[in-house]
Amino acid sequence: MTKTSEAVLTRTTRHGPFPAVARPHRRMSGESWWLAAVAGAFTLAQLTLVRPGMGLGWDETVYVSQVSAHAPAAFFSAPRARGISLLAAPITSWSSSTPLLRVYLAVLSGLGLYWALRSWWGLFPARVLAGGGALFASLWITLFYAPQVMPNYWVAVGALASVGFFLRAQADPTRNGPVWSVAASTALMAWMRPTDAVWATLPLLTLLVCVRRRRHLRLLLALIGGLAAGAAEWIAEAYVGFGGLGARLAAGSRIQGDLGWHIAVGDQLRSLGGRALCRPCTGAMPNPAVTAWWFVLPLLAALALVVAVRARRTATTLLPLACAVTAAVPYLFLIGYAAPRFLLPAYALLAIPVADALAHLMTAPSRRWRPVVVGLTAVGLAGHLAVQCAVLEATVSRNTAARQDWVRDVADLHRLGVRPPCLLTGYDDVPIAFYAGCASADTGGHNANTTAQALIRTARRMPVAVLTTGTAPPPSYARTWSRHRLKTGDAYVAPAAVRKGQGS
Structure with missing residues (x-):
């Protein structure tokens, strides 16, 4: 451990059955620039590597359409929450500019x-916090999803902050600020994804319920109140639109393939190569260089816990590790498919303990072996960063091209007379409809919200098109509609829209 670490963590506190927790020191403001530098570099890396011009993705169009005047709101399925839509609303409510x-x-x-890093102030040295922030921020998954209208990054930020504030509140019960911050960070998680928030805070709730001490009642109320406020x-909406909370949870389970015992570890490994959604998750595993960090991560987490136990500050490492495990469990063992963004909260919670383990590796060896260990660690980190950048570049290029294909499809549809007000159904109808300014509707699948008869009636009063992959036949009601080739497949356009296009 470095001298800075020893200075920060010399004072510990123990409350009943709680493990030892470092009592935060307050005289560290001179080193806060480390955290600001990491956060600033993170923002610049997003703008440089992901590029603001990348169009909106499939799920993004669903979230943005809820608060945008550009197109009618898309079907909002049971698992989704409106937190990320509202976070984007200050821009999307008045502008359709994706770069902005x-x-x-x-x-x-x-x-x-x-x-989120600042919430851990005093529990670890500033350089360890900055290192943890850099490790999390440099993952291609973090860089790719942070500037997108997707909730997972914000669940990760809320999870990291909630554990940090929780430890600070437990270490110094006389302060009210950390308790209120626990409530705020937990509410942020629940606002974005309520079920993820419950999984991520499960160890904290369990610990507080088991302790049953009056001085911990405030923390318990803060956690429960934050969850309730964020998920309110x-x-x-569950009672208004889904028939109750249980019905919404059941519908969400069906949409996600019936939650139950599913080992998705291999699926998550396949998704590390840049696949936004691995459903079904088939094909070869990525190059071992792409997945190597995934196997090193638990080893470093175990080392971090050993270091923490020896330093008598067990809880500062054990709690984030426990929360990382519970946050990852549903996406590793209870769901039958994978997306790399699902594990962002777990990666965020692991980042600071892993950074502490790396700091220990580089400072603990004897003077003779220290240059070797530091050199090997530096080479490993450099290789890891290079791999993350390569995967990110390929992922951004692939997604940018796919979204440009949607733009070309929209131009073709507009030439055919499918212009607002209009309706699209079928393959990729949700994002293409948003780009075109049309409504979207489906008669089957997870987004089913209409019938074939309703679509036929709609086609008599506005332009309607059925989209297919180009190899699948159209539904029976559209077989007599005119067929047109698009970039991503075929469009079967209702006769009214064709006449309108020919007359324009």
């Missing part, structure tokens, strides 16, 4: 990272 939205979210995500709208 990307810049806004990149800046906001940098501020969010700084806030989602719960209310």
Whole structure:
């Protein structure tokens, strides 16, 4: 451990069955620039590597359409929450500019990272916090999703902040600020994804319930109150639109393939190569260089716990590790598919303990072996960063091209007379409809919200098109509609729209 670490962590406190917790020191403001530098570099890396011009993705169009005048709101399925839509609303409510939205979210995500790292102030040295922030921020998954209208990054930020503030509140019960911050960070998680928030805070709730001490009642109320406040709208919507909370949870389970015992570890490994959604998750595993860090991560986490136990500050490492495990469990063992963004909260919670383990590795060996260990660690980190950048570049290029294909499809549809007000159904109808300014509707699948008869009636009063992959036949009601080739497949356009296009 470095001298800075020893200075910060010399004072510990123990409350009943709680493990030893470092009592935060307050005279560290001179080193806060480390955290600001990491957050600033994170924002700049998003703007440089992801690029604001990348169009909106499939899920993004669903979230943005809820608060945008550009197109009618897309079907909002049971698992989704409106937190990320409302976070984007200050831009999307008056502007359809995707670059402006990307810049806004990149800046906001940098501020969010700084806030989450700052919540750990005094529990670890500033350089360890900055190192943990850099490890998390340099993952291609973090860089790719932070500037997107997707909730997972914000669940990760809220999870990291909630554990940090929790430890600070437990270490110094006389202060009210950390308790209120626990409530705020927990509410942020639940606002974005209520079920993820419950999984991520499960160890904290369990610990407080088991302790049953009056001085910990404030923390328990803060956690429960934060979860309730963040999920209030989602719960209310469950009763208004889904028939109750249980019905919404059941519908969400069906959409996600019936939650139960599913080992998705291999699926998550496959997704590390840059696959946004691995469903079904088939094909070869990525190059071992792409997945190597995934196997090193638990080893470093175990080392971090050993270091913490020896330094008599067990809880500062054990709690984030426990929360990382519970946050990852549903996406590793209870769901039958994978997306790399699902594990962002777990990666965020692991980042600081792993950074502490790396700091220990580089300072603990004898003077003779220290240069070797430092050199090997530096080479490993450099290789890891290079791999992350390569995967990010390929992922951004692939997604940018796919979204440009949607733009070309929209131009073709407009030439065919499918212009607002209009309706699209079928393959990739949700994002293409948003780009075109049309409504979207489906008669089957997870987004089913209409019938074939309703689509036929709609086609008599506005332009309607059925989209297919180009190899699948159209539904029976559209077989007589005119077929047109698009970049991503075929469009079967209702006769009314064709006549309108020919007359324009």
